Amino acid sequence: MIYPLENLTYTEFENLVALICSEILGTGTVVFTDGKDGGRDAEFNGIANKFPSKSKPWSGKVIIQAKHTQRNNASCSESDFQTILKTSVIPAIQKLKERNKIDFYLLFTNRKLSGVQHPKIEDIFDGKTEIENRVIGLETIELWLKQYPTIAKTLNLNKLLLPLSFDENDLKEIINSFSKIDKKKGNLPEIPERDIEKKNQLNNLSKEYFNNVIKKKLIYLDQIREFLMDPINSEYLNKYENTIDDINEEIIVHRDDFDKFDMIFNYLYKFIIDNNPELSNNRNLVRLFLHYMYYNCDIGINE
Template sequence: MKYAYEDLSDKQFEQLVLFICQSLLGVGVQGFSDGRDGGRDAKFVGTAERHPSKSSPWTGTTIIQAKHTNGYNRHFAETDFFNPKSEKTILGKEILRIRTLRNSNELDNYMLFANRRLAGGIEAKIRGHISNSCDMSVECIALYGVEQLEIFLRTFPEIPEKVQLDPIDSPLIVSPNDLAEVVQAIAQSQHELAKAVDDPPTERVSYADKNAVNDMTADYAKFQQRKYLKETQQIATFLAAPENVELLELYNSVVDEFQSKIIAKRKDYQNFDEVMEYLIDLLYARDPILRQKHHKRITRAVLFYMYWNCDIGKVPDVAAN
């Protein structure tokens, strides 16, 4: 069973990692807390129960990091996450912290969890880079991406329920109150947003044609359609209800703001996947309501509705089809 890790908050992802580490290392794992260097680490001191194996467990001080992203289908190999020539990446900054802990004898082993995909080649490259940069054995470094997270959650099936982790295909029940709250929150943040929509009403076009003109990748488009298409009619019905006319006006004002920002800010080389994920990150960062677990999912559904309904993004010339 696959899970929507991008819908978790940073704290929920930390809780997920904490439960996994308690199962691997032992119940003595100390939860994530702010360190003196600004990072948030979990820690285990002692002999691990089953990591990397029962016959050859880690000993000493193990530091654990959880790196969560709201983005879908992200990878360890992306340059914002890892670039061996830069200390300004997510891992580059982390290596500086590891080195400091190593120099003060506060770290023997290191574990990093991220909701990103991790291919074998890049895993070996990153472990080797951390090893060389921090003067520690590669056997004392463990990296885990979404593939291994899925294995852990099958091995320890009690964990998903503990952190209220939803399967990726679970139904999204949209109530009027929830959706009203989301739309209002989006409207309150609209001056901060960087996204776009078509101003005049347009005739519906095929999803494939719209994806082509907006340069949305096939994998991303398929994921969006599979996960959120079933919600579009619920949202349309809600916005069309006479008692929700003020919310419809809010929705239209947000659409106008998104479209103007997308037109002004979108880079020529960006595909629309990047535009969608950038806006999601910005929405979550700017509004605490949208960061709530259930509201995060509804926010993505509303954003897909905007795209599906031709409210945001380019629209092909209907007459030419």
């Protein structure tokens, strides 16, 4: 079974890495709390169970780092990942080495890692740090998830496979029509009758997501409301109402399988884009309409 690991949060991916390391290194794997980690998300000190092999396991201080991306089909060969290695990862290893805090280094990423790219990355580490290292890409993580099925069960990775779906064609028509009008920044929309902070608490929407993703787009929400309420767009209003009914039912049925509402937004967005590649040029509007549905109290728990 292949899980869309890009749909995990960063913390969930770190937990996944920690559980894998508990299997291949040992239960002595220590996980650090969120925050400044000094170039390490976890560490293991001792003789590894079976890594890199049972016959020649690592013995010493193993530093473990997780680098997660929410982009589907991301690759280790891309420039942004190379930048992360050069500006963040390698300097952190060098500092750990200066303090005698590292013997071996394990880097996990949910990016694809080709047989050509793998030795090149390890050569970068070898040349810059002289620390024995391994880079674990998406393919190896998927293999270990099959080898250690209890990890997927512990983290409830099946939630990533839920068929939270609806007929998105009506929404596609609405977005395509809305995309043709001039976008104007309006006044901040009035807070709905229900306290939006209370709504966020009821739906377990993180403050980070609301403040950094939704809040800065509120200036456009009045324009969506005007568009939908214009009598000339009554057909689109009907399509919109059918869509929010469908989405709300899916959310209610599957709500317990998602930790935060952030993940529901992420899932719905990817579902719409994956099924409608022609919307990729208007993907900002896909998010905007989903956020409008939430802020307008059309989806999610309101009381």
